[in-house]
Amino acid sequence: MLDIKWIRDNPKAAEEALQxxxxxxxxxxxxxxxxxxxxxITLSESLRAEQNKVGKEIPQRKKAGESADExxxxxxxxxxxxxxxxxxLKEIEARFEEIALGLPNVPHESVLRSLNKEDNQxxxxxxxxxxxxxxxxxxxEVADHLxxxxxxxxxxxxxxxxxxxxxxxxxxxxxxxxxxxxxNEGRGFxxxxxxxxxxxxxxxxxxxxxxxxDQMYHVTEDDLYVIPTAEIALGGLHRDEIVxxxxxxxxxxxxxxxxxxxxxxxxxxxxxxxxxxxxxKVELFSLVAPDKSYEELELLRSCAEDSVExxxxxxxxxxxxxxxxGQAAAKTYDIEVWLPGQNRxxxxxxxxxxxxxxxxxxxxRFRRGKEGKPEFLHTLNxxxxxxxxxxxxxxxxxxxQDGNVTVPEALRPYLGGQEKIGKS
RNA sequence: GGAGAGGUGGCCGAGCGGUUGAAGGCACUCGCCUCGAAAGCGAGCAAGGGUGAAAGUCCUUCGGGGGUUCGAAUCCCCCCCUCUCCGCCA
Numbered sequence: 001m002l003d004i005k006w007i008r009d010n011p012k013a014a015e016e017a018l019q020x021x022x023x024x025x026x027x028x029x030x031x032x033x034x035x036x037x038x039x040x041i042t043l044s045e046s047l048r049a050e051q052n053k054v055g056k057e058i059p060q061r062k063k064a065g066e067s068a069d070e071x072x073x074x075x076x077x078x079x080x081x082x083x084x085x086x087x088x089l090k091e092i093e094a095r096f097e098e099i100a101l102g103l104p105n106v107p108h109e110s111v112l113r114s115l116n117k118e119d120n121q122x123x124x125x126x127x128x129x130x131x132x133x134x135x136x137x138x139x140x141e142v143a144d145h146l147x148x149x150x151x152x153x154x155x156x157x158x159x160x161x162x163x164x165x166x167x168x169x170x171x172x173x174x175x176x177x178x179x180x181x182x183x184n185e186g187r188g189f190x191x192x193x194x195x196x197x198x199x200x201x202x203x204x205x206x207x208x209x210x211x212x213x214d215q216m217y218h219v220t221e222d223d224l225y226v227i228p229t230a231e232i233a234l235g236g237l238h239r240d241e242i243v244x245x246x247x248x249x250x251x252x253x254x255x256x257x258x259x260x261x262x263x264x265x266x267x268x269x270x271x272x273x274x275x276x277x278x279x280x281k282v283e284l285f286s287l288v289a290p291d292k293s294y295e296e297l298e299l300l301r302s303c304a305e306d307s308v309e310x311x312x313x314x315x316x317x318x319x320x321x322x323x324x325x326g327q328a329a330a331k332t333y334d335i336e337v338w339l340p341g342q343n344r345x346x347x348x349x350x351x352x353x354x355x356x357x358x359x360x361x362x363x364x365r366f367r368r369g370k371e372g373k374p375e376f377l378h379t380l381n382x383x384x385x386x387x388x389x390x391x392x393x394x395x396x397x398x399x400x401q402d403g404n405v406t407v408p409e410a411l412r413p414y415l416g417g418q419e420k421i422g423k424s
Numbered sequence: 425g426g427a428g429a430g431g432u433g434g435c436c437g438a439g440c441g442g443u444u445g446a447a448g449g450c451a452c453u454c455g456c457c458u459c460g461a462a463a464g465c466g467a468g469c470a471a472g473g474g475u476g477a478a479a480g481u482c483c484u485u486c487g488g489g490g491g492u493u494c495g496a497a498u499c500c501c502c503c504c505c506u507c508u509c510c511g512c513c514a
Contacts, residue, residue, distance in 0.1 A: 038473095041475095041483080042482095042483095045473090045474060045482060045483040045484085046474095046483090048483060048484085049481095051494090052482095052483090052495095055442085056495090058494055058495070059442045059443090059494095060443095068494075073494090074494095075495090076494070363472095374471075
Protein backbone atom coordinates (compact mmCIF):
# COMPACT_ATOMS: atom_id res chain seq x y z
CA MET A 1 0.00 0.00 0.00
CA LEU A 2 1.26 3.42 -0.92
CA ASP A 3 0.73 6.61 1.02
CA ILE A 4 -2.36 8.14 -0.57
CA LYS A 5 -1.41 11.58 0.72
CA TRP A 6 1.88 11.34 -1.12
CA ILE A 7 0.13 10.29 -4.32
CA ARG A 8 -2.35 13.14 -3.91
CA ASP A 9 0.44 15.66 -3.50
CA ASN A 10 2.72 14.19 -6.17
CA PRO A 11 0.44 12.62 -8.76
CA LYS A 12 2.85 13.07 -11.64
CA ALA A 13 5.85 11.62 -9.82
CA ALA A 14 3.78 8.72 -8.51
CA GLU A 15 2.42 7.87 -11.92
CA GLU A 16 5.82 8.05 -13.58
CA ALA A 17 7.40 5.89 -10.90
CA LEU A 18 4.73 3.24 -11.20
CA GLN A 19 4.87 3.28 -14.97
CA UNK A 20 8.45 2.07 -14.68
CA UNK A 21 6.91 -1.11 -13.33
CA UNK A 22 3.56 -1.31 -15.07
CA UNK A 23 3.56 0.37 -18.47
CA UNK A 24 0.57 2.58 -19.15
CA UNK A 25 -0.59 2.61 -15.54
CA UNK A 26 -2.73 5.62 -14.73
CA UNK A 27 -3.75 7.01 -11.39
CA UNK A 28 -6.60 9.21 -12.57
CA UNK A 29 -9.30 6.82 -11.37
CA UNK A 30 -7.63 6.37 -8.00
CA UNK A 31 -7.30 10.12 -7.55
CA UNK A 32 -10.90 10.66 -8.56
CA UNK A 33 -12.05 8.01 -6.11
CA UNK A 34 -9.92 9.63 -3.44
CA UNK A 35 -11.71 12.93 -4.06
CA UNK A 36 -15.11 11.23 -4.01
CA UNK A 37 -14.16 9.34 -0.92
CA UNK A 38 -13.29 12.46 1.01
CA UNK A 39 -16.41 14.25 -0.14
CA UNK A 40 -18.49 11.29 0.95
CA ILE A 41 -16.76 11.28 4.33
CA THR A 42 -17.50 14.96 4.84
CA LEU A 43 -21.17 14.50 3.96
CA SER A 44 -21.60 11.36 5.99
CA GLU A 45 -19.92 12.88 9.01
CA SER A 46 -21.83 16.11 8.99
CA LEU A 47 -25.07 14.13 8.92
CA ARG A 48 -23.77 11.99 11.71
CA ALA A 49 -22.83 15.06 13.73
CA GLU A 50 -26.37 16.39 13.38
CA GLN A 51 -27.76 13.03 14.34
CA ASN A 52 -25.65 13.03 17.49
CA LYS A 53 -26.63 16.59 18.33
CA VAL A 54 -30.36 16.07 18.02
CA GLY A 55 -30.02 12.77 19.85
CA LYS A 56 -28.53 14.52 22.83
CA GLU A 57 -31.46 16.89 23.12
CA ILE A 58 -33.92 14.08 23.63
CA PRO A 59 -32.99 13.12 27.19
CA GLN A 60 -32.92 16.81 28.13
CA ARG A 61 -36.42 17.29 26.77
CA LYS A 62 -37.61 14.25 28.60
CA LYS A 63 -35.99 15.36 31.79
CA ALA A 64 -37.80 18.69 31.51
CA GLY A 65 -41.02 16.75 31.17
CA GLU A 66 -41.63 17.86 27.58
CA SER A 67 -42.54 15.65 24.66
CA ALA A 68 -39.70 14.57 22.41
CA ASP A 69 -41.84 13.01 19.73
CA GLU A 70 -41.21 15.75 17.20
CA UNK A 71 -37.45 15.47 17.69
CA UNK A 72 -37.58 11.72 17.30
CA UNK A 73 -39.49 12.07 14.05
CA UNK A 74 -36.91 14.52 12.71
CA UNK A 75 -34.14 12.27 13.81
CA UNK A 76 -35.40 9.28 11.93
CA UNK A 77 -35.33 11.37 8.76
CA UNK A 78 -31.74 12.42 9.39
CA UNK A 79 -30.86 8.86 10.22
CA UNK A 80 -32.17 7.70 6.89
CA UNK A 81 -30.08 10.23 4.99
CA UNK A 82 -27.08 9.42 7.12
CA UNK A 83 -27.45 5.72 6.40
CA UNK A 84 -27.59 6.39 2.68
CA UNK A 85 -24.49 8.54 2.85
CA UNK A 86 -22.66 5.80 4.71
CA UNK A 87 -23.65 3.13 2.22
CA UNK A 88 -22.39 5.30 -0.60
CA LEU A 89 -19.13 5.89 1.24
CA LYS A 90 -18.65 2.16 1.72
CA GLU A 91 -19.11 1.58 -1.98
CA ILE A 92 -16.56 4.21 -2.89
CA GLU A 93 -14.10 2.92 -0.34
CA ALA A 94 -14.41 -0.62 -1.60
CA ARG A 95 -13.52 0.46 -5.13
CA PHE A 96 -10.77 2.73 -3.84
CA GLU A 97 -9.18 -0.08 -1.87
CA GLU A 98 -9.45 -2.52 -4.70
CA ILE A 99 -7.26 -0.26 -6.80
CA ALA A 100 -4.97 0.94 -4.01
CA LEU A 101 -4.23 -2.58 -2.74
CA GLY A 102 -3.26 -3.68 -6.20
CA LEU A 103 -0.63 -1.01 -6.75
CA PRO A 104 3.00 -2.09 -6.39
CA ASN A 105 5.60 -0.20 -4.41
CA VAL A 106 7.44 2.81 -5.79
CA PRO A 107 11.01 1.92 -6.84
CA HIS A 108 13.85 3.52 -4.90
CA GLU A 109 15.91 6.17 -6.67
CA SER A 110 18.88 3.81 -6.89
CA VAL A 111 16.82 1.37 -8.95
CA LEU A 112 17.23 1.55 -12.70
CA ARG A 113 13.93 2.29 -14.37
CA SER A 114 13.48 -0.31 -17.03
CA LEU A 115 10.99 -2.99 -17.94
CA ASN A 116 13.69 -5.20 -19.37
CA LYS A 117 15.20 -7.84 -17.08
CA GLU A 118 18.28 -7.83 -19.27
CA ASP A 119 19.06 -4.45 -17.72
CA ASN A 120 19.44 -5.87 -14.20
CA GLN A 121 22.79 -4.56 -13.06
CA UNK A 122 25.41 -6.98 -11.82
CA UNK A 123 26.88 -5.37 -8.72
CA UNK A 124 29.10 -8.20 -7.53
CA UNK A 125 30.58 -11.45 -8.81
CA UNK A 126 32.19 -14.14 -6.68
CA UNK A 127 34.24 -17.05 -7.96
CA UNK A 128 34.24 -18.41 -11.46
CA UNK A 129 32.26 -20.84 -13.54
CA UNK A 130 33.60 -24.29 -12.77
CA UNK A 131 35.01 -26.44 -15.55
CA UNK A 132 35.15 -30.21 -15.61
CA UNK A 133 37.84 -32.43 -17.12
CA UNK A 134 35.47 -35.38 -17.18
CA UNK A 135 31.98 -35.91 -18.54
CA UNK A 136 29.75 -33.50 -16.63
CA UNK A 137 26.52 -34.77 -15.12
CA UNK A 138 23.67 -32.42 -14.25
CA UNK A 139 22.11 -32.61 -10.79
CA UNK A 140 19.45 -35.06 -11.93
CA GLU A 141 22.05 -37.43 -13.24
CA VAL A 142 24.16 -37.09 -10.11
CA ALA A 143 21.15 -37.57 -7.86
CA ASP A 144 20.02 -40.56 -9.88
CA HIS A 145 23.47 -42.12 -9.71
CA LEU A 146 23.63 -41.61 -5.94
CA UNK A 147 20.00 -42.42 -5.30
CA UNK A 148 19.40 -39.33 -3.20
CA UNK A 149 16.33 -37.78 -4.86
CA UNK A 150 13.09 -39.47 -5.83
CA UNK A 151 10.81 -37.49 -8.09
CA UNK A 152 8.65 -40.39 -9.26
CA UNK A 153 7.47 -41.38 -5.84
CA UNK A 154 7.00 -37.73 -4.90
CA UNK A 155 4.66 -37.52 -7.86
CA UNK A 156 2.95 -40.68 -6.69
CA UNK A 157 2.17 -39.49 -3.20
CA UNK A 158 1.31 -35.93 -4.18
CA UNK A 159 1.97 -34.90 -7.76
CA UNK A 160 4.64 -33.41 -9.97
CA UNK A 161 6.82 -30.83 -8.24
CA UNK A 162 6.98 -32.51 -4.84
CA UNK A 163 10.41 -34.12 -4.70
CA UNK A 164 11.54 -36.57 -2.04
CA UNK A 165 15.00 -36.28 -0.54
CA UNK A 166 16.46 -39.68 0.24
CA UNK A 167 19.25 -40.75 2.59
CA UNK A 168 22.30 -38.55 2.13
CA UNK A 169 20.17 -36.23 0.03
CA UNK A 170 17.91 -35.60 3.00
CA UNK A 171 20.88 -35.33 5.33
CA UNK A 172 22.70 -32.91 3.04
CA UNK A 173 19.74 -30.59 2.84
CA UNK A 174 19.21 -30.72 6.55
CA UNK A 175 22.88 -29.82 6.96
CA UNK A 176 22.34 -26.82 4.72
CA UNK A 177 19.36 -25.66 6.74
CA UNK A 178 21.19 -26.02 10.03
CA UNK A 179 24.29 -24.34 8.66
CA UNK A 180 22.29 -21.34 7.47
CA UNK A 181 20.26 -21.02 10.66
CA UNK A 182 23.44 -21.12 12.75
CA UNK A 183 25.05 -18.51 10.52
CA ASN A 184 22.07 -16.22 10.88
CA GLU A 185 21.70 -16.70 14.58
CA GLY A 186 25.39 -15.81 14.89
CA ARG A 187 24.62 -12.56 13.11
CA GLY A 188 22.01 -11.66 15.70
CA PHE A 189 18.84 -12.82 13.98
CA UNK A 190 16.35 -14.42 16.35
CA UNK A 191 15.40 -17.89 15.17
CA UNK A 192 11.68 -18.61 14.88
CA UNK A 193 9.62 -21.68 14.17
CA UNK A 194 6.67 -20.40 12.19
CA UNK A 195 3.19 -21.47 11.17
CA UNK A 196 3.01 -22.57 7.54
CA UNK A 197 -0.61 -21.50 7.25
CA UNK A 198 -1.64 -17.88 7.48
CA UNK A 199 -4.93 -16.05 7.56
CA UNK A 200 -5.99 -13.59 4.90
CA UNK A 201 -5.09 -10.49 6.94
CA UNK A 202 -1.51 -11.71 7.03
CA UNK A 203 -1.70 -12.43 3.32
CA UNK A 204 -2.74 -8.85 2.65
CA UNK A 205 0.01 -7.41 4.80
CA UNK A 206 2.83 -8.80 2.72
CA UNK A 207 1.18 -7.81 -0.55
CA UNK A 208 0.51 -11.41 -1.58
CA UNK A 209 -3.22 -10.82 -1.44
CA UNK A 210 -5.33 -9.87 -3.19
CA UNK A 211 -3.34 -9.83 -6.40
CA UNK A 212 -1.45 -13.11 -6.18
CA UNK A 213 -4.05 -15.29 -4.52
CA ASP A 214 -3.81 -17.78 -7.37
CA GLN A 215 -0.16 -18.47 -6.58
CA MET A 216 -0.92 -19.77 -3.09
CA TYR A 217 -2.52 -22.98 -1.93
CA HIS A 218 -5.73 -22.10 -0.18
CA VAL A 219 -7.38 -24.21 2.52
CA THR A 220 -10.91 -23.07 1.86
CA GLU A 221 -12.47 -24.97 4.76
CA ASP A 222 -10.64 -22.69 7.20
CA ASP A 223 -9.84 -19.82 4.84
CA LEU A 224 -6.11 -20.21 5.43
CA TYR A 225 -3.29 -19.86 2.94
CA VAL A 226 -0.22 -22.07 2.75
CA ILE A 227 2.85 -19.85 2.78
CA PRO A 228 4.83 -19.46 -0.46
CA THR A 229 7.70 -18.08 1.66
CA ALA A 230 8.36 -17.47 5.34
CA GLU A 231 8.26 -13.77 4.52
CA ILE A 232 4.46 -13.90 4.52
CA ALA A 233 4.28 -15.31 8.03
CA LEU A 234 7.04 -12.99 9.26
CA GLY A 235 5.22 -9.99 7.84
CA GLY A 236 2.24 -10.84 10.03
CA LEU A 237 4.32 -11.21 13.17
CA HIS A 238 4.01 -7.61 14.38
CA ARG A 239 0.79 -6.71 12.60
CA ASP A 240 -1.25 -4.03 14.41
CA GLU A 241 1.54 -3.33 16.86
CA ILE A 242 3.34 -0.18 17.94
CA VAL A 243 6.89 -1.11 18.92
CA UNK A 244 9.19 1.16 20.86
CA UNK A 245 12.06 2.64 18.88
CA UNK A 246 14.68 1.11 21.18
CA UNK A 247 13.43 -2.37 20.27
CA UNK A 248 14.45 -1.75 16.67
CA UNK A 249 15.88 -3.26 14.63
CA UNK A 250 13.94 -6.49 15.06
CA UNK A 251 15.74 -9.26 13.20
CA UNK A 252 14.40 -12.75 12.62
CA UNK A 253 15.44 -15.88 10.82
CA UNK A 254 13.33 -18.93 10.13
CA UNK A 255 13.37 -22.11 8.15
CA UNK A 256 10.12 -23.06 6.48
CA UNK A 257 9.00 -25.19 3.63
CA UNK A 258 7.54 -23.02 0.88
CA UNK A 259 4.57 -23.91 -1.28
CA UNK A 260 3.86 -22.38 -4.66
CA UNK A 261 1.20 -23.29 -7.14
CA UNK A 262 3.36 -21.94 -9.98
CA UNK A 263 0.23 -21.43 -12.02
CA UNK A 264 1.20 -20.38 -15.52
CA UNK A 265 4.79 -21.66 -15.39
CA UNK A 266 3.82 -25.05 -16.71
CA UNK A 267 5.99 -26.95 -19.16
CA UNK A 268 9.24 -25.09 -18.76
CA UNK A 269 12.65 -26.62 -19.20
CA UNK A 270 13.16 -26.25 -15.46
CA UNK A 271 13.59 -29.86 -14.54
CA UNK A 272 14.50 -31.51 -11.27
CA UNK A 273 14.90 -29.31 -8.26
CA UNK A 274 14.93 -25.99 -10.11
CA UNK A 275 11.28 -25.10 -9.68
CA UNK A 276 8.92 -27.10 -7.52
CA UNK A 277 5.63 -26.70 -5.74
CA UNK A 278 7.33 -27.38 -2.43
CA UNK A 279 10.85 -26.37 -1.51
CA UNK A 280 12.86 -25.33 1.51
CA LYS A 281 14.23 -21.98 2.43
CA VAL A 282 15.78 -20.11 5.32
CA GLU A 283 14.58 -16.56 5.53
CA LEU A 284 15.83 -13.32 7.06
CA PHE A 285 13.42 -10.57 8.07
CA SER A 286 14.06 -7.14 9.59
CA LEU A 287 11.86 -4.39 10.96
CA VAL A 288 13.74 -1.11 11.17
CA ALA A 289 13.33 2.65 11.48
CA PRO A 290 12.84 4.27 8.06
CA ASP A 291 16.19 6.05 8.02
CA LYS A 292 17.99 2.74 8.59
CA SER A 293 16.37 0.55 5.99
CA TYR A 294 18.87 0.94 3.13
CA GLU A 295 21.71 0.20 5.50
CA GLU A 296 19.77 -2.89 6.57
CA LEU A 297 19.26 -3.99 2.99
CA GLU A 298 23.03 -4.08 2.53
CA LEU A 299 23.29 -6.13 5.72
CA LEU A 300 20.79 -8.72 4.49
CA ARG A 301 22.56 -8.89 1.19
CA SER A 302 25.96 -9.39 2.81
CA CYS A 303 24.59 -12.13 5.07
CA ALA A 304 23.24 -14.03 2.11
CA GLU A 305 26.37 -13.50 0.04
CA ASP A 306 28.60 -14.58 2.88
CA SER A 307 26.73 -17.86 3.24
CA VAL A 308 27.02 -18.65 -0.45
CA GLU A 309 30.73 -17.82 -0.33
CA UNK A 310 31.24 -20.17 2.61
CA UNK A 311 29.66 -22.88 0.49
CA UNK A 312 32.13 -22.07 -2.25
CA UNK A 313 29.65 -21.51 -5.05
CA UNK A 314 30.11 -19.07 -7.91
CA UNK A 315 27.48 -16.34 -7.95
CA UNK A 316 26.58 -12.90 -9.07
CA UNK A 317 24.49 -10.29 -7.32
CA UNK A 318 22.18 -8.08 -9.34
CA UNK A 319 20.31 -4.91 -8.53
CA UNK A 320 16.93 -5.54 -10.13
CA UNK A 321 15.42 -3.03 -12.51
CA UNK A 322 12.04 -1.54 -11.65
CA UNK A 323 10.17 -3.88 -13.96
CA UNK A 324 11.56 -6.98 -12.27
CA UNK A 325 10.70 -6.01 -8.69
CA GLY A 326 8.20 -7.93 -6.62
CA GLN A 327 4.96 -6.18 -5.72
CA ALA A 328 6.06 -4.98 -2.27
CA ALA A 329 9.70 -4.18 -2.98
CA ALA A 330 11.23 -0.75 -3.50
CA LYS A 331 14.65 -2.25 -4.17
CA THR A 332 15.85 -5.81 -4.54
CA TYR A 333 19.17 -7.61 -4.84
CA ASP A 334 19.07 -11.07 -6.31
CA ILE A 335 21.91 -13.44 -5.58
CA GLU A 336 22.22 -15.92 -8.39
CA VAL A 337 24.30 -19.07 -8.26
CA TRP A 338 25.77 -20.49 -11.41
CA LEU A 339 24.17 -23.81 -12.20
CA PRO A 340 26.27 -25.50 -14.90
CA GLY A 341 23.57 -28.07 -15.65
CA GLN A 342 21.15 -25.28 -16.59
CA ASN A 343 23.92 -23.20 -18.13
CA ARG A 344 22.69 -20.11 -16.38
CA UNK A 345 22.55 -18.26 -13.09
CA UNK A 346 19.65 -19.06 -10.81
CA UNK A 347 18.30 -17.05 -7.91
CA UNK A 348 19.06 -18.51 -4.50
CA UNK A 349 18.34 -15.32 -2.62
CA UNK A 350 16.30 -12.21 -3.08
CA UNK A 351 16.82 -9.39 -0.60
CA UNK A 352 14.25 -6.61 -0.64
CA UNK A 353 13.52 -3.39 1.11
CA UNK A 354 9.75 -2.99 1.16
CA UNK A 355 10.03 0.35 2.95
CA UNK A 356 6.63 1.15 4.52
CA UNK A 357 4.58 -0.76 1.92
CA UNK A 358 3.92 -3.80 4.10
CA UNK A 359 3.93 -1.81 7.34
CA UNK A 360 1.12 0.37 6.01
CA UNK A 361 -0.92 -2.66 4.95
CA UNK A 362 -0.36 -4.44 8.23
CA UNK A 363 -0.42 -1.33 10.42
CA UNK A 364 3.03 -2.04 11.86
CA ARG A 365 4.35 1.06 13.57
CA PHE A 366 6.97 2.34 15.98
CA ARG A 367 7.21 5.29 18.31
CA ARG A 368 10.20 7.61 18.54
CA GLY A 369 10.80 8.25 22.21
CA LYS A 370 7.88 8.32 24.61
CA GLU A 371 6.15 11.35 23.21
CA GLY A 372 6.46 10.57 19.53
CA LYS A 373 3.56 9.88 17.20
CA PRO A 374 3.42 6.33 15.91
CA GLU A 375 5.05 6.04 12.48
CA PHE A 376 5.17 3.20 10.00
CA LEU A 377 8.43 1.33 10.15
CA HIS A 378 10.23 -0.33 7.27
CA THR A 379 10.29 -4.06 6.59
CA LEU A 380 12.92 -6.04 4.72
CA ASN A 381 13.21 -9.65 3.78
CA UNK A 382 15.90 -11.81 2.29
CA UNK A 383 16.30 -15.47 1.53
CA UNK A 384 19.26 -17.02 3.16
CA UNK A 385 19.01 -19.17 1.19
CA UNK A 386 16.77 -21.36 -0.98
CA UNK A 387 18.28 -24.70 -0.03
CA UNK A 388 16.66 -26.70 -2.80
CA UNK A 389 18.48 -24.65 -5.39
CA UNK A 390 21.65 -24.75 -3.38
CA UNK A 391 21.40 -28.53 -3.57
CA UNK A 392 21.60 -28.28 -7.35
CA UNK A 393 24.68 -26.12 -7.14
CA UNK A 394 26.41 -28.48 -4.73
CA UNK A 395 25.53 -31.65 -6.63
CA UNK A 396 26.70 -30.17 -9.91
CA UNK A 397 29.74 -28.20 -8.81
CA UNK A 398 31.12 -30.61 -6.23
CA UNK A 399 30.83 -33.80 -8.30
CA UNK A 400 33.87 -35.83 -9.19
CA GLN A 401 34.78 -38.15 -12.03
CA ASP A 402 33.09 -41.12 -10.36
CA GLY A 403 29.84 -39.29 -9.85
CA ASN A 404 30.38 -38.85 -6.14
CA VAL A 405 29.92 -35.49 -4.43
CA THR A 406 32.41 -33.82 -2.13
CA VAL A 407 30.71 -32.24 0.85
CA PRO A 408 31.57 -28.51 1.06
CA GLU A 409 33.78 -27.97 4.08
CA ALA A 410 31.33 -25.63 5.78
CA LEU A 411 28.73 -28.40 5.88
CA ARG A 412 30.93 -31.21 7.18
CA PRO A 413 30.36 -30.38 10.85
CA TYR A 414 26.66 -30.80 10.13
CA LEU A 415 27.19 -34.26 8.64
CA GLY A 416 29.31 -35.69 11.39
CA GLY A 417 32.49 -34.91 9.48
CA GLN A 418 31.41 -36.77 6.34
CA GLU A 419 33.49 -35.63 3.35
CA LYS A 420 31.94 -37.50 0.46
CA ILE A 421 28.55 -38.59 -0.68
CA GLY A 422 28.92 -41.80 -2.60
CA LYS A 423 26.69 -44.46 -4.00
CA SER A 424 25.01 -46.31 -1.19
C1' G B 425 -15.80 -31.23 18.70
C1' G B 426 -18.92 -30.43 23.69
C1' A B 427 -19.74 -27.38 28.42
C1' G B 428 -18.55 -23.03 31.07
C1' A B 429 -15.91 -18.16 31.97
C1' G B 430 -14.02 -14.02 29.70
C1' G B 431 -12.10 -10.30 25.79
C1' U B 432 -12.66 -2.33 27.97
C1' G B 433 -6.92 2.82 26.96
C1' G B 434 0.75 1.04 27.56
C1' C B 435 -0.85 -2.32 31.83
C1' C B 436 -4.58 -3.53 35.82
C1' G B 437 -9.66 -2.66 36.42
C1' A B 438 -14.98 -0.30 37.04
C1' G B 439 -19.16 0.39 34.13
C1' C B 440 -24.17 -3.49 32.27
C1' G B 441 -29.62 1.49 27.66
C1' G B 442 -28.84 8.38 27.79
C1' U B 443 -23.02 14.46 28.94
C1' U B 444 -18.80 7.28 29.73
C1' G B 445 -13.88 8.40 24.95
C1' A B 446 -14.85 5.69 28.99
C1' A B 447 -14.39 6.01 37.00
C1' G B 448 -10.20 4.35 39.99
C1' G B 449 -5.19 2.53 40.18
C1' C B 450 -0.22 1.55 38.05
C1' A B 451 3.27 3.20 34.53
C1' C B 452 4.90 7.55 31.95
C1' U B 453 5.77 13.21 31.12
C1' C B 454 6.04 18.19 33.10
C1' G B 455 5.87 21.51 37.41
C1' C B 456 6.27 22.31 42.87
C1' C B 457 9.05 20.45 47.02
C1' U B 458 14.58 18.66 47.83
C1' C B 459 21.64 19.68 48.05
C1' G B 460 19.93 15.53 45.01
C1' A B 461 16.54 11.51 44.99
C1' A B 462 12.32 9.00 47.03
C1' A B 463 7.75 10.16 49.10
C1' G B 464 4.05 13.91 48.77
C1' C B 465 1.25 17.66 45.99
C1' G B 466 -0.56 19.87 41.16
C1' A B 467 -1.22 19.16 35.88
C1' G B 468 -0.97 16.22 31.52
C1' C B 469 -1.23 11.42 29.14
C1' A B 470 -5.33 6.61 23.10
C1' A B 471 -5.43 5.74 17.95
C1' G B 472 -7.26 6.66 13.14
C1' G B 473 -9.77 9.91 9.88
C1' G B 474 -12.49 14.50 7.55
C1' U B 475 -11.96 19.86 7.47
C1' G B 476 -8.77 24.02 8.32
C1' A B 477 -2.89 28.16 7.15
C1' A B 478 -3.33 27.31 12.31
C1' A B 479 -5.89 27.30 16.86
C1' G B 480 -9.69 24.41 16.53
C1' U B 481 -13.70 21.54 15.13
C1' C B 482 -16.29 17.23 13.68
C1' C B 483 -16.50 11.77 12.91
C1' U B 484 -15.07 6.72 14.15
C1' U B 485 -13.16 3.17 17.60
C1' C B 486 -14.73 -0.58 24.55
C1' G B 487 -12.21 -8.43 20.13
C1' G B 488 -14.63 -8.38 14.65
C1' G B 489 -19.23 -8.12 11.83
C1' G B 490 -24.57 -7.56 11.68
C1' G B 491 -29.23 -6.21 14.31
C1' U B 492 -32.84 -3.86 18.03
C1' U B 493 -33.44 1.42 19.67
C1' C B 494 -34.47 8.37 19.00
C1' G B 495 -29.85 6.61 21.70
C1' A B 496 -25.54 0.56 22.86
C1' A B 497 -19.20 -0.69 26.00
C1' U B 498 -24.07 -1.94 28.05
C1' C B 499 -29.74 -5.81 24.86
C1' C B 500 -30.03 -9.74 20.54
C1' C B 501 -27.55 -12.83 16.48
C1' C B 502 -23.04 -14.66 13.91
C1' C B 503 -17.75 -15.10 13.91
C1' C B 504 -12.68 -14.81 16.08
C1' C B 505 -9.41 -15.16 20.23
C1' U B 506 -7.95 -16.45 25.54
C1' C B 507 -8.72 -19.46 29.99
C1' U B 508 -10.95 -23.94 32.70
C1' C B 509 -13.20 -28.83 32.33
C1' C B 510 -14.53 -33.06 29.03
C1' G B 511 -13.61 -35.66 24.41
C1' C B 512 -9.98 -36.62 20.56
C1' C B 513 -4.99 -36.67 19.10
C1' A B 514 1.16 -36.04 17.09
